[in-house]
Amino acid sequence: MTTRKYKELVEQRTRQTLETWSGQQSVGEREIYRFLHNLKGTAGTVGLDRVERFAGSALLYFSDHSDKVWLEAEWREVLYPLLGLFGGDDSAGAVPDPVHDISLSNGESQQKYEILLIEDDVELVAFLRESLERHSYYVNIAMSAERGLKLFYESRPDMILLDILLPDQSGIDVLHQIIGKATQERIPIIIISGEHSKDIQLYAYSLGVMDYVSKPVDIDLFLMLIKNRFELKKEWQKSIIIDELTGAYNRKFFNQTMKQLVSDFRRTERTFSLALLDLDHFKQINDTYGHLVGDEVLQTFSELVRGSIRVEDTFCRYGGEEFALFMPNTPAASALTVIERIQRQFADMEFQAKHELFHVTFSGGITEIRASRDNPEELIEDADQALYASKHAGRNQTTLYDDYLPVGKAEKVLKVIMVDDDALIRKIVVKQFMDWKPANISRVEVSGYESGVKFLQSGWYSADDKYIVLLDGIMPELDGLEVLEQLRSSYPEENLLVVMLTGRNDQQDIIHALQMGADDYIIKPFHLPELLMRVERLVHRFLF
Incomplete structure (x- = not known):
């Protein structure tokens, strides 16, 4: 199915929705909000940029928590200009065709450096992640020392960005726990801190940190520093043939x-x-x-x-x-x-x-x-x-080994589950992952659910399998955060990765999801290559 076809489906669904509402006495504000929320994410994903911007602006008029009802004359004035935005060129540029323009990795994704950011400043986290990923770095976020230590040992990042002040323990305490292994494995550590004390800086350098960056961060200088340190790391790697931890060759x-x-x-x-x-x-x-x-x-x-x-x-x-x-x-x-x-x-x-x-x-x-x-x-x-x-x-x-070994290697099956009440987005994403072939995975099975309730009641889980759940943040009946809470309290974390898909601009909601155990998040509207890249990176560290 081409991008044009997806655009036509979005337009058809929009017209049908407005036509259906025209036959009703009134429409609930929550229903309008949910319609615009889904439209914003879907339109942006398939390349209807003007529709996406309009839906985002119109959302300001409505709330997901209001019991108000809107008469046709009221909602028509706000929403009917939508219909004139379909067709023609989108000035903001088109998204690649979901089938023909997206190059699936098939196990050969371009290697990108992975940065672990341990920081609890909500706005800075969002800003640094966006800035770094614009330069093709992959960023893992930890909002606490405990989460940072867990990700450090599990993902073995290429670099660590660490704040001194964290909610559960100090960055210096984290340094004491990781500096030995980070030094062994030549993982640069850069402190980012509002603490400008010379004594603190001297102590951090004495422990083995590579750089100490004071807040506020000059992003241009910071990005050049990151690039410089990775160039240095690349030279290190060229000369190393010994695995530092075990003493064996690498x-x-x-x-x-x-x-x-x-x-x-x-x-x-x-x-x-x-x-x-x-x-x-x-x-x-x-x-x-x-x-x-x-x-x-x-x-x-x-x-x-x-x-x-x-x-x-x-x-x-x-x-x-x-x-x-x-x-x-x-x-x-x-x-x-x-x-x-x-x-x-x-x-x-x-x-x-x-x-x-x-x-x-x-x-x-x-x-x-x-x-x-x-x-x-x-x-x-x-x-x-x-x-x-x-x-x-x-x-x-x-x-x-001989030619008569009775058993071949067991298949490694990865199950990808899309939970989103937007049927079109579900269809697009499910189709993309059906064609996806990550390295070291024999088979990918993909399924979709229209609500968190149906997903949780479906009997989806088997202890023998590994899962990636793509979970929409706003859904009827059960909110995405409520589904996430149930997933983390009821199923072993090592078998389940969760990526939140959200149209919410409130960074606190995003951080809340990360604190509750989400492994990553994607802001709607997203481009499918970005989603595939982030999921593939998570799979890379998934333990089988």
Whole structure:
């Protein structure tokens, strides 16, 4: 369906609504408000910019909390000028065609730097996010120290912007908790504060912050500072091949080693084995004992492996709690002996946290290069399939790849749910996500609901699945914030991401949603590429 078709549908629905009201004695003010609210979001999304601006202005005449009724002569005077705004060119420019002009990422989204903003000044948060995202940075918002620490450990941002004064604890306290890991992982920290004390600034610099920016912020200088610091970070990354947390080589060195060993095999037929190793139930460790204990487990595991292999072997952190081991001149059967010995040693180790002792295990998958499978992607796929077979068989074991492994890798299904009482917006968004193919997700299932009540009563949830809920802020029967409250109180956060879609201009409502547990928000009218980009970024840090 083209953009023109969507515009025609908006016009048709608008005319039908006004015609229906013309046959009534009066219309409730709430009903008019909801009509204009939906029209504003929909018109802006499909490129009817003049209609969107008119609807936004007309909203000022009406309230969602009023019981007043409007006679036809009253509402007609306000609303009928709408009909003359359809057709012709929109001076503010058109939105890209929802189907043909939008380039879906299909797993190849352009990498953008992620900034974690820990700040409770409502207006400054909105201003900085808008300014930074206009320059293609992605901004995660935390309105409290507690939320900031959670997002820091979960999303591993590329930069942190931190206020000194926060509602639950000071920014200096936050610094003490994150500076070690941020320094290890070369994450720049910039303080933004109205506190101009020289002593505070000296202390912040002594702890390891990179910059201290005083409020009020000169946005032009600030954006140039951000750009400068990311250029510096890019140079750091070029020279780094060691994962600072674990001491193993990083993914960059993994790719270099794979390329070198495959090239050597093709030239000399010198064999090698690749093992993928994944810690079992690692997320449960983080959730139960905290991320610092999780880091200790990763470090201990890395030390054990590095102390158990030969000089010519290469041990890499492949991602998160997954590691890779290259073993040159080693057939798969010999590699299995090595991995199983490490497996027994690691399972016997004791960790202590919260006055408890606990054990951790890992699962492994091994493949050996051969003439029929000498492509790097194929080798990784084979080792990954063998690793999955170990997980499927009960974990704490290692499987050798062969062509007869009975189980393929489990499908990773992501369910996207659109909850919005605007049928046209629902239709547009659902259609877009049906064509969306994010990286590392086997299948995306999309559904839509016209109200929060129908959504919550639909039996939508399964503990085995992951969800992204796109939730309109203003809906009949149950407000979007009320739906959000029920979602956060009734379902595990790790299975559910919530993006609020709102036409409200009141920043306090947006901040309220973030404080209640929304993962992000989009202001209506939104452009579909923006929505897709933000959702894809959230999926990137979604743990499967």
